[in-house]
Each structure stands twice: as C-alpha cells, then as structure tokens.
Amino acid sequence: MIAQDTRLGIGLMVAVTLVFSAQDAISRHLAGEYNVLMVVMVRYWFFAAFVIAVAARRPGGLRRAAATRQPWVQVARGLLLAAEVCVMVLAFVVLGLAATHAVFAAYPLLVAALSGPVLGERVGWRRWMAIAAGFVGIVIILQPGGAALQPAALIPLAAALGFALYSLLTRYAAREDSAAVSFFWTGTTGAVAMTAVGLWFWQPMAPADWGWMALLCCTGAFGHWLLIRAYEVAEASAIQPFAYLQLVWASGLGLLLFGETLSPTLVLGASIVVSAGLFTLWRTRKVADG
Template identity: 35%
Template structure:
C-alpha cells in the first residue's frame, strides 16, 4: 500500500500522535507496575499485555483488512524472521516489567532512552549504515547520562538498572529488525506477529503462576494491551504523517508523562541525579535527530 504525499505532509498531526503515543506507553507501564505491586505475577501481566493487543489487532484485521485482502492479510514472506523479531520485544517486555518492580517509572523510562542511541551504534554493523562523528558523540553523551542515573560505585551497578539496559538493547535490535522487515511485509502483518508471538509464548508460561484477578484487575489487564497496541499504531501513523526527524524528538515527552504518572500513582519523584541524567540522555538523542534533519535538508536542496 502506497501512501500519498498529502498523507505524509501533516507535521502537526504527526507530532500530536507521537505525543499521545508516548502518553499511552507511559500509561501501559504505570499499569504494569501497579498490577505487579498489587500481587499479580509478572507472567500474568505480560500475558495480559500481549493477549489484549492480539485481540485488538485481530478485530482490526477482521473488520478492515480481511474483507479486502482475504487470507493474504495474515501471510508473511519471512515468518521465522518475524518470530525472531517479535521474541526480541517479548524479552524486552520481561526485562522492562521486571525492572519496574524495583525502580521508579521515571528511572526506568530515562534509562530506556539509550535505545535510540544504541540503534545508531548498531546500525552500521547490522544494516551497513554510516557512523558519523556526530553519532559517536551522541552515543558517548547518552551513555554518560545512564552512568549519572545508575551511579555505579565500588559495589557495582545495581542489577535492576542492568535489566533496563538489557531491555534497551533488545528494543534497539527490535527496531533495527523492524526497519529491515518493512521491505518484506506490510506493517499490519508485522504488528500482528508482534502480538501473536508474545501471546503464544506468554500463554505457555502463565498457567503455572495464574492468580485469579479481581474485576478491577481484569479491567487493567485489558487496558494494558489496548494502550500498548494503540500506541504502536499511533507511532506508525505519526511517521506516515511527517518525517522521522520531525516527530522523533517528541518521543522524549514520555519522560514528562512518566514523571507525572509516577508522582500521581506511586508518589515517586526523581532525585537530582536522575533528572540530570535524563536530560543528558535526551541531549544525546537530540544531537542525532538535529544532525539527521540537517542532512535531510541538504539532500532535498
């Protein structure tokens, strides 16, 4: 499916969708932290996140896609690659949700912002993309921001922070795999595999630890997947409405959403080091984004 130039030239809508997507992602994470703290096993929360997402995707495809495209709507040209890519996101979810039981929402969100910088670092060996001096500087700046937050001493880095760093590596690899798969399958097939693989894998694990949820917990279990699935959909549309260099900087508003939700729901407030580290990580990402925007402008002239 081709996208018209008109649909791409909506920068204001793209920016708004990116900010709403970041809000939904923060909401999903806040719900996960609440459910785990409320006594539900990690496996059950992860299952809820993917199962609700899968239900949303199947409903969308059955209503809007299947009548038009038939069975081809569900076929992948490279199913094993889609499974491997989806497993990266599942591992990220396990590590990320595990870290949320030990760290504040703001701390986890801030450390995860190294993922876009890792994408820059890994894009050369994995995709053959160039690695400029500006990008290397951005990687160094972002890593220094992580060190400010984690504050490693003689006792070493806290292991919950290592969980987040591991999650960030998985997300970086997942994003690179998604970039590779965009020329292989339509985005709807890629999103379907993301939800399907996560649901199947979590369904094998969750019966061993299932805890009967209350009615309120059922509602939150459904909401966590709907928020996550909708956020991914908005993210795709945002990049269709405007260039990545236009909308990507606004993903950093997630730190503000995480700050607000962390304070309202959990009473968390970041210390000075966390705030400084988050600002440094964001600066590292903006170095890349501003440089890419300038390069795109020079190419278009």
C-alpha cells in the same frame, strides 16, 4: 494516499506518549501484585486480537497480513519485543517509572551504535560523539546515591538493548515486508510466546484488578492505534523526537501515584541522554536528506 499533516502527527505522538505512560503506570500496579509474565500474557492476548482485527479490515485480509518472505526474522522480532516488555515491566516494579524510563531513553543511541554491525549502515563521528555523551549520562544515572542502584539499573538497560535490536530487525524486515505485515507478526508471535510461558504463572485476580487489566489492554490498543495514525499522517523523523515526552509523563505519574523521587543525578543523566538522543535523530535525518 493519506494527506501529510506534520502538526497533526505531532499532536498524535504527544497523545501516544500520554496513553503509553498511563499503560506503564497500570503495568507497574498490576505487576506489583501479580506475576509479571501473567500480566504481560493477558496484555498480549488483547494486543493480538487488536492486530488481527486491524489486519482483517485491510485489503487482502489476514492472508495478506501474514504473507512474509522472512518468517524467521518476523518471529525473532516478535519474541524480542515480548521479552523486552517483560523486562521493562519488571523494571517498573524494581526501580519505578522515572528511573526506568531515564535509563531506557538510551535505546535510540543503541540503535545508532548497532546499525553499523547489524544493518551495515555508516555512523559518522558526530553521531559516535553523541552516543558517547549519552552513555556518560547513563553512567551518571547509575552512580551510587542516584535513583537507580547500579545492579537494578541493568534491568531497564537490558530492555533498552532488547528494544534497540527489535527496532533494527524491524528496519531489516521492512526491506521485504510492509509495516502491516510486521505489525501482524509482532502481535501474534508475542501472544503465542507469552501464552506458552505465562500460563504456568497464572494467579487468581481480584475483581477490581480485572478492571485495571481491562484498562491496561484498552490503553495498549488505543496507544498503538494512535501510533499508526501518527505515522500515517507525518514522517517518522519529524515526530519521533516527541516520543521522549513519555519520560516526562511517566516520571510525573511515578511521583504522583507511587511516591517516587527525582534525584539530581537522575535528572542530570536523563537530560544528557535525551539531548544526545535528539541530536542523533536530527543527524540521522540530515544524513538521510543528503
């Protein structure tokens, strides 16, 4: 049993947001030069290798990691996440890091809104009010003149919906399977699916970009390792609010590396979305604690 340390868990989650923000910036660079499906495919190859290596070192090895009573649920999870990653990377290229993450920040609100019809959970009026406020923030972000044009902003919104459904399926799968089993299926299913699609869009890469691709794969594996450690040492409800720091770091990288700008409507809308999301997380934890 690993000792619980909330302060360490928070520090690890902050590190996770930094590493994943760097991964997003590299993804934007590579997807701006090469086909998105190819970039995500190579990224998934390394991710699957990392997942298999982690599973092989655990008690029971690969056989235990692959043992599930609900393979179709696990396959659906893996496919949803792979599709969400592709849509998210496309959004980085079309909208930029800041605007994409501002819209994507709505995914906890979508999780709360869909938890009733998908999982049969009860959502009280306070959380419904927070969900409504969050979508007011999304409307503010989508206003003409903001950093995200209305049609293009549907791309990260689709990614947020995909990730919300993936999160709900993960919670559903957790009723029967361990986190290690779900993690194994996430990586392997995604790698198989992306290979089947991505190989058709293969493009020769410049030597320097292979270096960036290697760094992308390393940041992905390192970020997931940090995330696993964070959830091992602290409760998810205690550290999850700090995941919103990824919006801050990604926006900063967008400003510094890609010349992006933060319009007043984007900042205001993102602030409302994040505040609503934090309230939803707090309220969910309070209801769970009784």
